Amino acid sequence: MCSAAHAWTGLGRIVYVSSSEQLTAWLAEMGVPAPPVRALPIGDVAPGLLVQGPVPGLDEQVRDLHRRFRG
Secondary structure (H helix, E strand, O other): OHHHHHHHHOOOOEEOOOOHHHHHHHHHHOOOOOOOOOOOOHHHHOOOOOEEOOOOOHHHHHHHHHHHHHO
């Protein structure tokens, strides 16, 4: 949804720290049920945008935050 809004408004390049694909895998590893929506790659939602990510190192920090949140 965010990438669609980003493309509609013409903001250009998207840089992200961690992906929804990573989040889905992390949640599965933690035994958390799958999200209620399907994770789509940014390129499938907003083709033609320059996309950079995930950011090595920072993505692991996000993973750790999810682990702490899920207890």
